[in-house]
Amino acid sequence: MGARSAEALAKRAAKRNMTVEEYCKSEQGKGSNGDAASLDAKRQAAEDRQAAAAGAKRARADAPRPRHGDWTCTGCQFQNFASRDECKQCENDAPNKDERERVQAAKKAAKEKTSDPARAWVDSVGKNTVEHIDENRRLRDAYTKDKTTLTDEERTRAEALLARDERKKQKKGQRSPAPGGGAVRQNRDEWRDLRRQQAAA
Incomplete structure (x- = not known):
C-alpha cells in the first residue's frame, strides 16, 4: 500500500463501509491491480494463453501444406504426398489410384506446357x-x-x-483536345x- 494521507484512507474506508483499520488490513495483501491471488491467476492464465498460441503456431508451421493431389489415409488419417502410392504410416494403398494418376499427369503436362516466361508473348507477336x-x-x-x-x-x-x-x-x-489547339497531335500524326x-x- 502506498503512502496515503489519513484523510484519503478515511475516505476510502468510508466508501467501502469499513473502518480505517479494516481497510488497511484488506489492502495489505493487494497489489496495484487487485489481490495477490487474482494477480497470480491472471499471470498464469496469460502464460497459458501465450504457450497455447505458440504451440499452435509451431504446429501450423511444422505441418506441410496440403498440395493438389495429396491424400489422407482412410485407415490412420495420415496426410500423404500425392507421389505416394501407399500410406507412409500404415502402408495402406492410396484411395482411387486412377484419379491420382490423372491429376499427376495433368500436373506434369502443365509444367511441360509452361514455357519460358521471357518468351510467353512470342505467339501473340506473329501478326x-x-x-x-x-x-x-x-x-x-x-x-x-x-x-x-x-x-x-x-x-x-x-x-x-x-x-x-x-x-x-x-x-x-x-x-x-491537346493543349495548343491540337497542333501537337496533328504534327505527331504527320x-x-x-x-x-x-x-x-
Whole structure:
C-alpha cells in the first residue's frame, strides 16, 4: 500500500463501509491491480494463453501444406504426398489410384506446357511483324487504288483494315483536345505518316 494521507484512507474506508483499520488490513495483501491471488491467476492464465498460441503456431508451421493431389489415409488419417502410392504410416494403398494418376499427369503436362516466361508473348507477336504490317499497308493502298486487283479474301481484309482505321480516327477525334489547339497531335500524326512512308520505301 502506498503512502496515503489519513484523510484519503478515511475516505476510502468510508466508501467501502469499513473502518480505517479494516481497510488497511484488506489492502495489505493487494497489489496495484487487485489481490495477490487474482494477480497470480491472471499471470498464469496469460502464460497459458501465450504457450497455447505458440504451440499452435509451431504446429501450423511444422505441418506441410496440403498440395493438389495429396491424400489422407482412410485407415490412420495420415496426410500423404500425392507421389505416394501407399500410406507412409500404415502402408495402406492410396484411395482411387486412377484419379491420382490423372491429376499427376495433368500436373506434369502443365509444367511441360509452361514455357519460358521471357518468351510467353512470342505467339501473340506473329501478326505484328514487319512483313504483316507491310502486307496490311499494301492491301489498303491496293483497295483505295483499284479494288478489282484484289481477291475476295484480300478485299474483305482491306475493308476491315480501312474500317478499323476510320474507327481509330473517330476515337482520336473524340478525345479531349491537346493543349495548343491540337497542333501537337496533328504534327505527331504527320510525323508518323512520314516515318511510315520512309519505312515503306
